Amino acid sequence: MMRGDHTSQKLAFSFILLLIIVLASSQSALASKKPLNEKSPCKRFVLYYHDTLFNGTDAANATSATVANKTRLGDFNFGMLVVFDDPMTKDNHLLSPPVGRAQGFFFYDKKNEYNAWFAFTLVFNSSEYKGTLNIMGADLMPQKTRDLSVVGGTGDFFMARGIVTIETDTLQGDFYFRLKMDIKLYECY
Amino acid sequence: MMRGDHTSQKLAFSFILLLIIVLASSQSALASKKPLNEKSPCKRFVLYYHDTLFNGTDAANATSATVANKTRLGDFNFGMLVVFDDPMTKDNHLLSPPVGRAQGFFFYDKKNEYNAWFAFTLVFNSSEYKGTLNIMGADLMPQKTRDLSVVGGTGDFFMARGIVTIETDTLQGDFYFRLKMDIKLYECY
Amino acid sequence: MMRGDHTSQKLAFSFILLLIIVLASSQSALASKKPLNEKSPCKRFVLYYHDTLFNGTDAANATSATVANKTRLGDFNFGMLVVFDDPMTKDNHLLSPPVGRAQGFFFYDKKNEYNAWFAFTLVFNSSEYKGTLNIMGADLMPQKTRDLSVVGGTGDFFMARGIVTIETDTLQGDFYFRLKMDIKLYECY
Numbered sequence: 001m002m003r004g005d006h007t008s009q010k011l012a013f014s015f016i017l018l019l020i021i022v023l024a025s026s027q028s029a030l031a032s033k034k035p036l037n038e039k040s041p042c043k044r045f046v047l048y049y050h051d052t053l054f055n056g057t058d059a060a061n062a063t064s065a066t067v068a069n070k071t072r073l074g075d076f077n078f079g080m081l082v083v084f085d086d087p088m089t090k091d092n093h094l095l096s097p098p099v100g101r102a103q104g105f106f107f108y109d110k111k112n113e114y115n116a117w118f119a120f121t122l123v124f125n126s127s128e129y130k131g132t133l134n135i136m137g138a139d140l141m142p143q144k145t146r147d148l149s150v151v152g153g154t155g156d157f158f159m160a161r162g163i164v165t166i167e168t169d170t171l172q173g174d175f176y177f178r179l180k181m182d183i184k185l186y187e188c189y
Numbered sequence: 190m191m192r193g194d195h196t197s198q199k200l201a202f203s204f205i206l207l208l209i210i211v212l213a214s215s216q217s218a219l220a221s222k223k224p225l226n227e228k229s230p231c232k233r234f235v236l237y238y239h240d241t242l243f244n245g246t247d248a249a250n251a252t253s254a255t256v257a258n259k260t261r262l263g264d265f266n267f268g269m270l271v272v273f274d275d276p277m278t279k280d281n282h283l284l285s286p287p288v289g290r291a292q293g294f295f296f297y298d299k300k301n302e303y304n305a306w307f308a309f310t311l312v313f314n315s316s317e318y319k320g321t322l323n324i325m326g327a328d329l330m331p332q333k334t335r336d337l338s339v340v341g342g343t344g345d346f347f348m349a350r351g352i353v354t355i356e357t358d359t360l361q362g363d364f365y366f367r368l369k370m371d372i373k374l375y376e377c378y
Numbered sequence: 379m380m381r382g383d384h385t386s387q388k389l390a391f392s393f394i395l396l397l398i399i400v401l402a403s404s405q406s407a408l409a410s411k412k413p414l415n416e417k418s419p420c421k422r423f424v425l426y427y428h429d430t431l432f433n434g435t436d437a438a439n440a441t442s443a444t445v446a447n448k449t450r451l452g453d454f455n456f457g458m459l460v461v462f463d464d465p466m467t468k469d470n471h472l473l474s475p476p477v478g479r480a481q482g483f484f485f486y487d488k489k490n491e492y493n494a495w496f497a498f499t500l501v502f503n504s505s506e507y508k509g510t511l512n513i514m515g516a517d518l519m520p521q522k523t524r525d526l527s528v529v530g531g532t533g534d535f536f537m538a539r540g541i542v543t544i545e546t547d548t549l550q551g552d553f554y555f556r557l558k559m560d561i562k563l564y565e566c567y
Contacts, residue, residue, distance in 0.1 A: 036348050036378045054451045059489065065449040067457040067485070068270070071254040073243045079256040079272045081446070083457045083487050083495075103487050103495055103516050107256070109272050109292050111248065117272075117292055119308065119497060121516035134515050134527045137323050137343070138292050138310035149323045149341025152527025154515070154541055159414050159564055163343055186348055189414045225537050225567045257459070260443040262432045268445040268461045296445070298463050298481050300437065306461075306482055308497065326512050326532070327481050327499035338512045338530025352532055375537055 042188035047088040049179040074111025081107040100124040131155020161187040231377035238368040263300025270296040289313040320344020350376040420566035427557040452489025459485040478502040509533020539565040
């Protein structure tokens with residue numbers, strides 16, 4: 001009988017242990033619905049985007065061109081649409097070897113201040129990464145940093161999602177600007 | 190021996206209880222792969238979108254402008270491209286205080302009836318919400334309601350996804366229309 | 379006492395069994411964070427996309443039109459923007475009954491070779507499927523196959539995400555081309 005008592009005590013203890021495991025597993029199951037933490041991307045890297053707008057004579061250097069002219073709505077280029085195939089570099093030097101291309105478009109869309117809207121694909125074809133990231137969002141230019149959405153990826157970035165935080169790194173007249181892009185992925189597969 | 194029987198009965202009962210918990214936790218684990226229910230968004234709100242197209246002289250009121258003219262393909266504005274920075278209000282009054290802006294573009298894209306395609310960002314900067322929602326999809330105008338995709342979000346809407354159900358609330362000539370937007374998020378973090 | 383031993387042996391065995399179930403459920407909970415496998419879409423089908431560009435006189439047949447002309451940046455149509463409402467068929471015959479429409483736009487965006495960028499909605503309204511899939515990405519034309527992102531879906535494709543692998547099936551002069559689209563969804567609800 002003593003041994004029976006021992007057995008049931010051990011079993012009771014095991015039950016509690018098991019219950020903890022079960023609840024832990026249950027919690028991780030529930031947690032899996034909300035696994036994303038803004039401060040903990042599963043992948044993160046910074047690249048610089050260089051936009052050199054075609055001025056009509058510099059086709060050798062230019063990597064973007066105006067496709068639709070600004071309208072007469074306000075004084076901030078409302079409606080001006082630019083298509084680009086811009087180099088992405090690891091540092092902020094225009095002539096550094098590109099590690100990818102940003103292909104897409106932006107247009108200005110505010111009548112009383114500068115504001116733009118972007119949709120583009122980051123295309124990687126290097127030893128480091130092969131694949132693409134698809135990105136869209138508003139570029140609220142008066143703010144120091146602006147967040148765009150990474151809405152999908154392919155290749156090494158299969159099904160990725162995340163946030164790209166952009167910041168104007170330099171602005172040189174009408175024909176060159178550079179953005180720092182802090183690319184943070186929260187869904188990696 | 191009777192006490193041993195009792196113990197094993199209790200244990201058997203506990204096992205069944207435990208098994209139910211385990212299966213429940215296991216089910217919620219499996220369920221977490223498909224947690225989305227069209228009728229149960231994690232966040233939902235209705236806003237009204239007001240598009241006032243620039244007619245060439247009303248820059249003070251206009252919030253959108255034609256960037257590319259319609260083509261000669263059909264009689265339904267095929268190819269006409271409009272960039273907008275439109276106010277979003279809680280009720281259907283154009284002059285209500287905006288709670289956000291819709292910044293993006295649409296174009297008409299059907300030759301034998303009206304049909305449009307939208308991509309835009311809802312920009313919030315109020316006491317209620319700060320952040321953005323990025324949206325795209327077809328506006329099948331002959332249908333009473335049409336569903337667009339919320340493909341990403343930032344700030345208070347970090348990594349959100351969902352559906353925006355739009356409905357034409359009014360259409361006044363060529364220069365003003367209003368959409369009711371029922372914004373339903375199914376991924377909230 | 380023998381019976382007590384038996385009981386505890388049985389219980390020990392049950393514990394091990396239960397532990398396996400618990401660990402399995404726990405693992406499936408963890409696995410649910412990364413359930414996607416590139417080779418195992420939850421839905422897959424192939425469709426053909428037919429683009430017949432308006433030449434100014436064939437409005438009856440044409441399903442797309444140039445909205446912004448190419449720029450003088452390079453010799454590969456940089457900046458030429460086309461809006462389309464193109465039929466999708468199950469086989470590669472232009473005149474097969476369409477099972478859906480692809481509504482959206484593309485533009486060329488490279489100055490030293492052909493390259494395009496697409497954003498569009500697949501619209502289904504058949505006995506098989508009702509709903510939409512929203513798609514965007516770079517069309518790196520020199521590559522045999524290119525991957526675009528399915529960034530959202532509605533109706534029968536509620537909240538879907540995935541990859542569309544496109545391949546040029548034929549190219550006939552300036553006014554007709556056909557893409558094979560292998561649509562693979564990895565998030566189905």
